[in-house]
Amino acid sequence: MIPTTLDLTADPQGIARAADLLRQGLLVAFATETVYGLGGDARSGSAVAAIYEAKGRPSFNPLIAHVASVQAAQRFVQWSDQAQMLADAFWPGPLTLVLPLREGNGISTLVTAGLDTLAVRVPAHHTARALLAEFDGPVAAPSANPSGQISPTNAEHVRAGLGGRIAAILDDGPCGVGLESTIVGLAEEPTLLRPGGVALEQIEAVLNARLHLHQSGDLLTAPGQLQSHYAPDAPVRLNARTRQGDEVLLGFGPVECDLNLSAKGDVTEAASNLFAALHKLNESGRPIAVSPIPNTNLGAAINDRLCRAAAPRDS
Ligand code: AMP
Numbered sequence: 001m002i003p004t005t006l007d008l009t010a011d012p013q014g015i016a017r018a019a020d021l022l023r024q025g026l027l028v029a030f031a032t033e034t035v036y037g038l039g040g041d042a043r044s045g046s047a048v049a050a051i052y053e054a055k056g057r058p059s060f061n062p063l064i065a066h067v068a069s070v071q072a073a074q075r076f077v078q079w080s081d082q083a084q085m086l087a088d089a090f091w092p093g094p095l096t097l098v099l100p101l102r103e104g105n106g107i108s109t110l111v112t113a114g115l116d117t118l119a120v121r122v123p124a125h126h127t128a129r130a131l132l133a134e135f136d137g138p139v140a141a142p143s144a145n146p147s148g149q150i151s152p153t154n155a156e157h158v159r160a161g162l163g164g165r166i167a168a169i170l171d172d173g174p175c176g177v178g179l180e181s182t183i184v185g186l187a188e189e190p191t192l193l194r195p196g197g198v199a200l201e202q203i204e205a206v207l208n209a210r211l212h213l214h215q216s217g218d219l220l221t222a223p224g225q226l227q228s229h230y231a232p233d234a235p236v237r238l239n240a241r242t243r244q245g246d247e248v249l250l251g252f253g254p255v256e257c258d259l260n261l262s263a264k265g266d267v268t269e270a271a272s273n274l275f276a277a278l279h280k281l282n283e284s285g286r287p288i289a290v291s292p293i294p295n296t297n298l299g300a301a302i303n304d305r306l307c308r309a310a311a312p313r314d315s
């Protein structure tokens with residue numbers, strides 16, 4: 001719990017202070033052209049876990065990494081000609097591109113929710129851009145509101161929802177009550193993953209190709225998709241006290257195990273380790289047993305994800 005949330009003015013001093021807080025792994029809300037975003041260093045598992053905690057999000061969905069420029073984006077994702085065409089046409093602006101992660105990208109697996117793709121965007125808002133340039137790193141930023149509540153379009157909304165839970169609000173007045181960013185997947189055939197601020201027709205005109213449409217409009221809320229995307233290959237057994245048969249044990253708290261999400265029993269630390277741990281144990285090729293994890297704070301989101309991983313598989 002952070003006792004006071006700093007109110008920073010969006011001048012060079014305030015922006016420098018905000019970048020400093022981000023460097024310390026703390027959370028800063030800032031204006032974008034859509035809504036206020038809740039930013040944290042996308043390379044820091046604990047900062048990203050803190051985003052989920054501050055919002056009280058009940059489940060882990062991948063977050064958009066905000067960067068200052070195309071060059072910055074290229075450090076984290078495998079760039080392509082189509083990405084370049086869309087970036088030339090719409091960046092900075094409300095278009096998010098989903099591209100394959102680059103080797104050695106350094107992005108926390110909690111940002112991608114364990115996927116091998118990353119959503120990246122260069123926002124157009126002058127304060128967001130100034131902050132990203134000053135911070136000089138990728139900032140994960142969902143909307144700066146408690147989960148399930150309305151997106152904030154001014155600093156007062158942010159304070160009412162998250163005051164006392166985040167380090168600072170970089171106040172830049174009201175943002176345009178914009179649409180969310182349009183999300184286009186480029187990891188495979190160009191696909192519209194979410195409609196938003198840039199129209200489908202504009203994107204198709206630039207690519208000179210039709211976009212595939214995802215039926216649900218949001219790839220990652222479709223339960224079938226979730227399973228195929230998130231489940232390890234091996235069966236997963238929850239609330240395990242000990243290993244059975246050939247299992248590897250993913251521990252929580254002071255237990256003897258193969259890999260521990262948090263030996264001190266801290267759910268925030270466990271969240272930041274979750275996806276990397278699942279990947280690692282998956283490589284063993286053995287069934288995975290998981291210690292009980294309390295359902296408090298981020299524990300609920302961890303259990304949500306583990307339940308999906310343990311759910312019966314689509315064939
Ligand atoms: P928000 O940050 O609230 O604007 O939401 C981010 C959106 O981006 C969510 O709908 C995610 O499902 C989507 N998203 C983020 N990363 C990916 C990814 N790697 N693949 C597909 N969709 C993504």
Ligand code: MG
Binds near residue numbers: 142143151
């Ligand atoms: Mg939101």
